[in-house]
Amino acid sequence: MTTLVLDNGAYTAKIGYSHEKVSVLPNCQFRSKTLRLKTYTANQLDEIKDPSGLFYILPFQKGYLVNWDVQRKVWDHLFGKEMFKVDFADTSIVITEPYFNFTSIQESMNEILFEEYQFQAALRINAGSLSGHRYFQENNSELCCIVVDSGFSFTHIIPYCRGRKMKDGICRINVGGKLLTNHLKEIISYRMTQFISYDRLKGEENMVMKDYVLPDFSSIKKGFCKPREEMNFTGKYKTGEQILRLTNERFAVPEMLFHPADIGIQEMGIPEALVNSINKMPEEMQPHFYNNIVLTGGNTLFPGFRDRVYKEVRALAPTEFEVSVVQPQNPICYAWEGGKLLAENPDFEEMVVTRDDYEENGHFICEEKFDI
């Protein structure tokens, strides 16, 4: 019996069989404004010839699965002949859910997995629990760890002790990749139309300033940064490319993860929320949490992220405790790798709910067994 591991995120879905490699695919549908009635799903994005007039249809809203139409279509495509060719009667599935998922969504997912797709067995779990499992697998002397999961919709801080999540310590910051992108979009569209040359350092001395070449979909398919040697500091560029000049936006936008108040969101940033979360835990466990901070999720890929989190947490933590912040090599797929390890675990059979169990007992058994 094979196991399919699916980390169902709001932006990308990380999917793969537990004995194979993981694929990262967009979890949405695309439609073109120009070509009608042709819908592309997930990875079919590469097939589109004219990417300039696209718009997205996302199944997630604010981090929770609300649009089952679109999600089912994406899953149909992923489980079908072109992608993973799933044989439902012989496959169990490990699928991730957001923290504190609503009961109606959980019930819908049960129904869809067991009644529509008819998987043999299913395990619904939080993505952070998979990351925690993976971390404990590597460091089996550690008892506690605290996972920072910073993704598209929001950022969660989840403490784990002996493999169980501590619900009282879970903290959610409503800043995610989506907010950062929207904010950048807004300030660029305003600042680029003004002739602001307020760079405090002019021209050559300014090490932060970078020029970004915009794609025009005919000769330049994808945007890129101009290398420093080619940058023109005085006057305009002679070539006909459209240029975005970025100076303080380069660090001001990711700074919102550390200080959401910069933009008016009255919440703590990541380092403060980490310390806040740990302080809610029993005193004996606190030093263990400080020593095992794990960064996962796409937003942690900003350069220098790990060092910045370490510096800030070190400043806020009591001096007796040791602080250690770990960033895995691939933060996006870390939870998926945890799912893969879990599927190979001998206890796996007891953690899943089989289809027969579900048909006998209904939603009740899923509520009991799964710790969402």
Place this chain on the structure above:
Amino acid sequence: CKTSREMRSQDPSQRRVLDNATRQRRLTRQLEALEKDNFQDDPHASLPQLVKRLPQFDENNESGKRRKKTRGDHFKQRFRKNFQALLEEEDLSVSEGPNYLTACAEPSKLPQRHFCAVCGFPSNYTCVSCGARYCCVRCLGTHHETRCLKWTV
């Protein structure tokens, strides 16, 4: 190019001043706009669906298709609620223990930093009319020309 005197002298009786409550409302609406999931409603949804249904001569095939279709419709009616409706359904105010609402991060203990709305550098001053921040008189001039109270949020 305007002199700094011209930029500074905005006749106070001609400018509308927003009060605190209105400023707060505008700010909240701006933040909500940032939370948009970056998707638009399907512009093709209003077009009539092109039904390309050729006559089926195979009985089994037809009954299979029909079964799939009714299932799909049933799901469509049931599972199309938006986020706000689902959150209200959960009725979290009556439950004890940690839940979605209690897990939200608390306000920061550090003082809030302010940045100029025009150039992004740290700002010390606030626009009298709309409450936006600016850092220098040049930025104030740009703000008055282009943005101040110029659109509804």
